[in-house]
Amino acid sequence: MPARSPGISRRAFVRSAVAIGGASALAACLDRASEDLPQASTDPDALPERQHAWNEYLPTDEHGNDVGLEHNVLLDLEYVGDDIEGDREVVESALRTVERAYERGEGGIGFTLGYSPSYFGRFDDALPESVDLPAPERLAPFEDPALDDSDALLHLASNHGHALMGVEEALTGELDDLNGIAVEEDLSGVLEVVGRRSGFNGEGLPADHQDEIAEIANQEPIDDDAPLWMGFKSGFTHNQASEDRVTIEDGPFAGGTTEHLSKIDLNLRQWYLQDSRDQRVSKMFCPAHAEEGRVEGAGQNLGDSTGIEDCPSAEESASEGVVGHAQKVHRVREGDEPLLLRRDFSSSDGGEAATHFLSLQRSIADFVDTRAAMNGTDLDSATGIRNNNGILQYVDVQRRANYLVPPRSHRSLPRPNPE
Structure with a gap:
């Protein structure tokens, strides 16, 4: 107890x-x-x-x-x-x-x-x-x-x-x-x-x-207003699919949805103690966000959108050495709407910093496509940005379902x- x-x-x-x-x-x-x-x-x-x-x-x-x-x-x-x-x-x-x-x-x-x-x-x-x-x-x-x-x-x-x-x-x-x-x-x-x-x-x-x-522990790297382990806000309205978009439309399961669940361990020591705040902003959002000081604290000032539409393309940023996580994922949209509705949350079970990444989507293929964009393999092979490829080097997927x-x-x- x-x-x-x-x-x-x-x-x-x-x-x-x-x-x-x-x-x-x-x-x-x-x-x-x-x-x-x-x-x-x-x-x-x-x-x-x-x-x-x-x-x-x-x-x-x-x-x-x-x-x-x-x-x-x-x-x-x-x-x-x-x-x-x-x-x-x-x-x-x-x-x-x-x-x-x-x-x-x-x-x-x-x-x-x-x-x-x-x-x-x-x-x-x-x-x-x-x-x-x-x-x-x-x-x-x-x-x-x-x-x-x-x-x-x-x-x-x-x-x-x-x-x-x-x-x-x-x-x-x-x-x-x-x-x-x-x-x-x-x-x-x-x-x-x-x-x-x-x-x-x-x-x-x-x-x-x-x-x-x-x-x-005892390093004091996480801002007091941060809602997630990596220090930044997510779940912006314009970066979430609607419930209609993730709902199965036809057949006996019309009105349902599919759910993907990943358990992701996080390397917070490297994220906080080796990288500067500008590096973290660049890798989570895009380099322009860091250069122009667009993100205050955890990012509540961004309102209801990450503002990635005002950044250079993922390909352009990658060619210059760093590409942001949000930049890459922004490439997968339908009618300018994301494919996933995220309901993920943080965990400290077992003394480990982790994210239970829970997403809803009309089909699992929508999740697979979004994850492929996050991987940015095409960007890495073209530009050699392996260590500056969004947040990939800080996350380790332990389970999938x-x-x-x-x-x-x-x-x-x-x-x-x-x-």
């Missing part, structure tokens, strides 16, 4: 409890909570058909950018039942209990349940052509990630740590009552938890967690062609 020292803020205490998880952490978090619990107020039938329709329920910053929920947990699940038709009703009952207990988004909880190619591989039928869901694979010659094959992924996110932990405990069969709603069914016996990861999202949180990371996030009507143990 996290220490209950008076010197630990309630906010830090709750984040520590979420990272640990379990009934004891939930009890300690509830005991220390100074806020009222969110009240049950949701009619599941009134919710959008899209599981991933979160944006209208999220807070926004002063520039209108959506702000991700602070506490995040990822649960890897394996199907352990023996009657998929009957088990489907159990799963749906459990999920509807969560929806009745808490409103979606800022005032309660957001969650999605996605299924992997391994899950669908147990059926004789194939997925419809409208769904692009290949098995995960290496996406760069310099990476060697583990390729996840668990059946499903449950993503839980909330600004209320006790709500998130309560949902986790209820779904795993450890609670009989969830915020005043009786828990009649749970996932235990149907979907077994085989892995758990946690993380956080919000201004100042990386600086708060810095002392947990040995390579940068792909999932289909069905619409709510097919979210509970779907068949490949449910209609």
